Amino acid sequence: MNVATIDLTRRFGRTAAVDGVNLDAGPGVYGLLGPNGAGKTSLLRMLATVIPPTSGRIRLLGQDPGVHGQRRQIRRRLGYVPQSLGFYPGFTVVEFVEYFALLKEVPPAQVHRAVAAAVERVDLGDKARAKLRTLSGGMLRRVGIAQAIVNDPQLLLLDEPTAGLDPEQRIAFRALLRDLGQQATVIVSTHLVEDVGAACTQVALMDQGKIVFRGTPDELTARGDGTTAAGDAPLERGYSAVLAAARS
Numbered sequence: 001m002n003v004a005t006i007d008l009t010r011r012f013g014r015t016a017a018v019d020g021v022n023l024d025a026g027p028g029v030y031g032l033l034g035p036n037g038a039g040k041t042s043l044l045r046m047l048a049t050v051i052p053p054t055s056g057r058i059r060l061l062g063q064d065p066g067v068h069g070q071r072r073q074i075r076r077r078l079g080y081v082p083q084s085l086g087f088y089p090g091f092t093v094v095e096f097v098e099y100f101a102l103l104k105e106v107p108p109a110q111v112h113r114a115v116a117a118a119v120e121r122v123d124l125g126d127k128a129r130a131k132l133r134t135l136s137g138g139m140l141r142r143v144g145i146a147q148a149i150v151n152d153p154q155l156l157l158l159d160e161p162t163a164g165l166d167p168e169q170r171i172a173f174r175a176l177l178r179d180l181g182q183q184a185t186v187i188v189s190t191h192l193v194e195d196v197g198a199a200c201t202q203v204a205l206m207d208q209g210k211i212v213f214r215g216t217p218d219e220l221t222a223r224g225d226g227t228t229a230a231g232d233a234p235l236e237r238g239y240s241a242v243l244a245a246a247r248s
């Protein structure tokens with residue numbers, strides 16, 4: 001398993017943002033759904049080794065992120081797109097992605113090719129030498145994705161990556177996720193259920209810090225069958241039905 005958590009919990013004061021999550025994930029694309037404040041970002045931040053858990057256990061890529069040497073090895077093989085990434089406005093696209101390649105200790109001889117490949121994969125080849133301050137919001141999102149994939153990660157964590165992408169880019173991005181998920185574990189938090197239906201092999205639904213559903217997108221859809229759950233699409237009705245059941 002690339003990700004294994006046992007009773008993973010993260011508190012902020014009295015709030016249990018993540019409350020006893022047990023998760024196993026091998027290669028594939030996993031959608032993480034849930035309402036605002038469900039704990040998705042906090043869970044992803046722990047998996048990205050950005051914040052430590054309050055209690056519980058995590059193993060990532062067979063290593064313990066609580067141990068310095070192992071955490072460093074995880075970070076070399078990890079990609080993370082946070083909800084808002086700080087961009088240095090005076091950097092070009094290539095300089096920015098290269099900076100992350102160096103942080104992730106991509107071997108120097110491979111950096112040039114890895115950066116060019118990541119920039120091409122997000123369809124920004126024609127903007128490679130443009131300064132970040134001149135790019136649109138959607139293009140910056142794609143730069144954020146390029147930095148995350150530059151080290152060919154075995155674990156890729158994306159927090160609402162399609163926010164701000166136009167429809168054409170979202171479709172291309174889902175194809176990229178499916179491709180990356182052949183080898184890597186890709187966990188993508190999103191509010192867009194179309195993204196889950198189109199790109200994910202598995203879906204987890206969080207509510208109030210807990211995972212209240214785990215299964216395939218079709219299984220989530222089936223939860224809405226024959227119910228009066230709200231939603232314009234079948235997957236949305238499944239989502240609403242599971243949340244209503246979890247809260248009843």
Ligand SMILES: Nc1ncnc2c1ncn2[C@@H]1O[C@H](COP(=O)(O)OP(=O)(O)OP(=O)(O)O)[C@@H](O)[C@H]1O
Binds near residue numbers: 039
């Ligand atoms: N740094 C923090 N300090 C205090 N409380 C926090 C912090 N980060 C998150 N929380 C709280 O933890 C809970 C879970 O927040 P989190 O951002 O993980 O949810 P989310 O599912 O990602 O929400 P959204 O869909 O709105 O992004 C919320 O109640 C939030 O207010």
